[in-house]
Amino acid sequence: MREANIRRSVKISIDIIALLAGFVVSFFMKYDLNWSKHFNTGYQVSYLLIFICGYYMLSMQEKSWHYISVIDIMNIIILNMGSSVIFFLGVIFFKISFPKHLLVLVVILCSVGQLGVRYISR
Numbered sequence: 001m002r003e004a005n006i007r008r009s010v011k012i013s014i015d016i017i018a019l020l021a022g023f024v025v026s027f028f029m030k031y032d033l034n035w036s037k038h039f040n041t042g043y044q045v046s047y048l049l050i051f052i053c054g055y056y057m058l059s060m061q062e063k064s065w066h067y068i069s070v071i072d073i074m075n076i077i078i079l080n081m082g083s084s085v086i087f088f089l090g091v092i093f094f095k096i097s098f099p100k101h102l103l104v105l106v107v108i109l110c111s112v113g114q115l116g117v118r119y120i121s122r
Contacts (some may be wrong), residue, residue, distance in 0.1 A: 012052075015114055015117075016052075018114045019048060019051055020028065020107075023043070024044075026106045026109050027102070030099065030105065038108070043098055054083055058075060058079060060076075068115070073115060074113055076114050080114075086102055086108045096100060
């Protein structure tokens, strides 16, 4: 039981690192060396909290990483898209200044990062 909990913690940690890296890389790709002027860690924290809630609501910690199947790929893409939609609605509702067109790049890079790590590990 303890080993399973450690394994789940490692899985979610790797997914979080891939997500955060995708978020930072998307800002870097958009703004080049001026990315830090436009980046706010509040964006990352908000997106991450939404992602983690969705991660546990979909029970991805239980069924992820066994193997890469079409269902796993779709779940990751749906989770990232859903997180982005909720984040986007929060940006609009709370009138946060976030480059909205950047969300597409965030979804793509976060999904590719998570799927890439899964592919490499298997």
